[in-house]
Amino acid sequence: MTRQLLIAVVILFSTLIQAKPSTSQIQLPQSPTLSLSVTDFGAAGDGVRYDTKPIQFAVDACSAASAGCGVCHVVFPPGTYLTATVFLKSGVVLEIQRGAKVLGGTRLEDYPKEERRWYVVVAEDATEVGITGGGEINGQGLEFVQRFDERKNVMVSWNRTGACLGDECRPRLVGFLRCRNVRVWNVNLTQPAYWCLHIVGCENTSIRDVSIYGDFNTPNNDGIDIEDSNNTVITRCTIDTGDDAICPKTYTAPLYNLTATDCWIRTKSSAIKLGSASWFEFKGLVFDNITIVDSHRGLGLQIRDGGNVSDITFANINISTRYYDPSWWGRAEPIYVTTCPRHRNAKTGTISNLQFINITSISENGIFLSGSRGGLLRNLKFFNVNLTYRRWTNYSGGLVDYRPGCQGLVKHSIAGIIMEHIEGLEVENVNMRWSEDRSGPWDNPLDFRPSTVNNISLLNFHSGQLYTVTDL
Numbered sequence: 001m002t003r004q005l006l007i008a009v010v011i012l013f014s015t016l017i018q019a020k021p022s023t024s025q026i027q028l029p030q031s032p033t034l035s036l037s038v039t040d041f042g043a044a045g046d047g048v049r050y051d052t053k054p055i056q057f058a059v060d061a062c063s064a065a066s067a068g069c070g071v072c073h074v075v076f077p078p079g080t081y082l083t084a085t086v087f088l089k090s091g092v093v094l095e096i097q098r099g100a101k102v103l104g105g106t107r108l109e110d111y112p113k114e115e116r117r118w119y120v121v122v123a124e125d126a127t128e129v130g131i132t133g134g135g136e137i138n139g140q141g142l143e144f145v146q147r148f149d150e151r152k153n154v155m156v157s158w159n160r161t162g163a164c165l166g167d168e169c170r171p172r173l174v175g176f177l178r179c180r181n182v183r184v185w186n187v188n189l190t191q192p193a194y195w196c197l198h199i200v201g202c203e204n205t206s207i208r209d210v211s212i213y214g215d216f217n218t219p220n221n222d223g224i225d226i227e228d229s230n231n232t233v234i235t236r237c238t239i240d241t242g243d244d245a246i247c248p249k250t251y252t253a254p255l256y257n258l259t260a261t262d263c264w265i266r267t268k269s270s271a272i273k274l275g276s277a278s279w280f281e282f283k284g285l286v287f288d289n290i291t292i293v294d295s296h297r298g299l300g301l302q303i304r305d306g307g308n309v310s311d312i313t314f315a316n317i318n319i320s321t322r323y324y325d326p327s328w329w330g331r332a333e334p335i336y337v338t339t340c341p342r343h344r345n346a347k348t349g350t351i352s353n354l355q356f357i358n359i360t361s362i363s364e365n366g367i368f369l370s371g372s373r374g375g376l377l378r379n380l381k382f383f384n385v386n387l388t389y390r391r392w393t394n395y396s397g398g399l400v401d402y403r404p405g406c407q408g409l410v411k412h413s414i415a416g417i418i419m420e421h422i423e424g425l426e427v428e429n430v431n432m433r434w435s436e437d438r439s440g441p442w443d444n445p446l447d448f449r450p451s452t453v454n455n456i457s458l459l460n461f462h463s464g465q466l467y468t469v470t471d472l
């Protein structure tokens, strides 16, 4: 791409949209990175007028300009850019600068016809794409709240269009669908109306220094959902939201090699959740150096559709889990490993080679490990794990949570670890410390239920009263 051709491309698009003559300089390559500013294409950046066309022209020009010579940045200088769906193209990185905000529209006509493409920013079948710059993409999620409710908000659903059924018909924030070499670095993703960052069928994705701020009372306000994708790295993320924070799923293909490190998470559902969509294999996942606070569930595997799970490591994780309203999945379990058939005739996946190393937790409920007939948990290992059990909310306990599907919520006394359908469990250097329980007796460390548990080894396992507050 020559300098002249690039200028021609820019002038062509500027003319097309009849932008006012631009006074700012187009930054041309000193380094190999090209960049175009949306303001040169006529974006107002006033948060009132829609900037959809200028943004899309800039992306298209940038993609053309980058062809064959690396990536091109579409720059958003400080300002607020209201927009309908932006289609990100190959070779383009959105550089949303500090002080700049991309604001998703809240009208149905701001999104494409097909519900599966309802995103504020979406890349489809693209390579070398990304988002960076230190600024923000904001989905105006609170505008989709029909009725605020501390228990759980009631949300607008665009289900009358026929594009989508049920009560989950709202746009997601950012999607990468069937992409290669994706980077999402240093950006704030805030107020998604539905899921926030959605990675589907991608290869080689890097998510780094991303902060996600959803709403604590909004259902389906997931943080990062990774589906059917290989080789994904998530690091240095902050996620504070209502629903599952990091959530690998398999719908149409397996998911291999996902690493998430150095993250801080708060959620009213699961901090880490595998599933519940689990039709294909999950293999080679590592979660390391993660802090989980105030959540309804810490580390969760909710396998329901026949996919098998293996070679998963959780290491160096501090967890605090408590009860919330039971309409949210989760029962304050720090660790939850389950596989059962979603429906009576569905398949059951197995879960094997799972390690939990260097874990500390304080929680209102114990660990739940439940395989099922035809879907065993095999070869689980807990090494260096300190569990503190205490109650501090008024929600009642005494329920075991098999949702979604399976046996649902079942009355059962709680325990330090409940185990069923397990073949091979090693427990080494594990401490359970108990504080007095205000809601009745809760002092059973290990509950084998029913007797479907084989080959357990306990080495240096302690369970006892928590005597002093400083032990916390």
Ligand SMILES: *[C@@H]1O[C@H](CO)[C@@H](O)[C@H](O)[C@H]1NC(C)=O
Residues within 6 Å of the ligand: 098, 134, 135, 136, 186, 187, 188, 211
């Ligand atoms: C993201 O948002 C948080 C909270 O609003 C703010 O403190 C932080 O500076 C923002 N970060 C970036 C990169 O804009």
Ligand SMILES: *[C@@H]1O[C@H](CO)[C@@H](O)[C@H](O)[C@H]1NC(C)=O
Residues within 6 Å of the ligand: 155, 156, 157, 159, 160, 165, 166, 167, 168
């Ligand atoms: C449409 O969404 C509303 C609001 O969430 C919900 O109450 C209703 O059941 C949904 N209707 C259909 C047909 O899915």
Ligand SMILES: *[C@@H]1O[C@H](CO)[C@@H](O)[C@H](O)[C@H]1NC(C)=O
Residues within 6 Å of the ligand: 128, 129, 180, 181, 182, 183, 204, 205, 206
């Ligand atoms: C993965 O993506 C990054 C950034 O997009 C790129 O630099 C790297 O070369 C890619 N790795 C492979 C193996 O393609």
Ligand SMILES: *[C@@H]1O[C@H](CO)[C@@H](O)[C@H](O)[C@H]1NC(C)=O
Residues within 6 Å of the ligand: 201, 202, 203, 228, 229, 230, 253, 254, 256
């Ligand atoms: C992930 O790897 C598996 C196994 O090699 C392959 O079948 C699948 O297509 C890959 N997925 C993607 C998105 O590349």
Ligand SMILES: *[C@@H]1O[C@H](CO)[C@@H](O)[C@H](O)[C@H]1NC(C)=O
Residues within 6 Å of the ligand: 230, 231, 256, 257, 284
């Ligand atoms: C997963 O990572 C392993 C080890 O780095 C590698 O051998 C394997 O090819 C990767 N799988 C996929 C599907 O890329």
Ligand SMILES: *[C@@H]1O[C@H](CO)[C@@H](O)[C@H](O)[C@H]1NC(C)=O
Residues within 6 Å of the ligand: 236, 261, 262, 263, 264, 289
């Ligand atoms: C763990 O992650 C935090 C960020 O959440 C980071 O500050 C810290 O350096 C990481 N620790 C290690 C040992 O990498």
Ligand SMILES: *[C@@H]1O[C@H](CO)[C@@H](O)[C@H](O)[C@H]1NC(C)=O
Residues within 6 Å of the ligand: 289, 290, 291, 316, 317, 318, 360
């Ligand atoms: C967990 O807590 C311990 C003790 O307070 C601290 O040393 C460690 O850095 C914490 N780790 C994480 C991942 O938060």
Ligand SMILES: *[C@@H]1O[C@H](CO)[C@@H](O)[C@H](O)[C@H]1NC(C)=O
Residues within 6 Å of the ligand: 279, 280, 281, 306, 307, 308, 349, 350
């Ligand atoms: C899971 O493993 C079982 C037993 O090895 C196998 O029969 C089944 O096909 C696997 N499921 C999937 C979805 O690959």
Ligand SMILES: *[C@@H]1O[C@H](CO)[C@@H](O)[C@H](O)[C@H]1NC(C)=O
Residues within 6 Å of the ligand: 315, 316, 357, 358, 384
């Ligand atoms: C567990 O913690 C110990 C002590 O801090 C450390 O030496 C070891 O590397 C950790 N193990 C893992 C798998 O991170």
Ligand SMILES: *[C@@H]1O[C@H](CO)[C@@H](O)[C@H](O)[C@H]1NC(C)=O
Residues within 6 Å of the ligand: 358, 359, 360, 384, 385, 386, 431
């Ligand atoms: C667990 O507690 C023991 C005793 O207080 C301490 O030595 C050990 O480092 C703790 N381990 C973890 C993973 O927090």
Ligand SMILES: *[C@@H]1O[C@H](CO)[C@@H](O)[C@H](O)[C@H]1NC(C)=O
Residues within 6 Å of the ligand: 392, 393, 394
């Ligand atoms: C629990 O209930 C008691 C008595 O009803 C009340 O005083 C207290 O504030 C409640 N605590 C919480 C955390 O809701």
Ligand SMILES: *[C@@H]1O[C@H](CO)[C@@H](O)[C@H](O)[C@H]1NC(C)=O
Residues within 6 Å of the ligand: 379, 424, 425, 426, 455
């Ligand atoms: C019991 O489990 C250990 C590892 O946890 C394994 O090495 C051993 O072969 C198992 N024994 C039987 C009889 O399955």
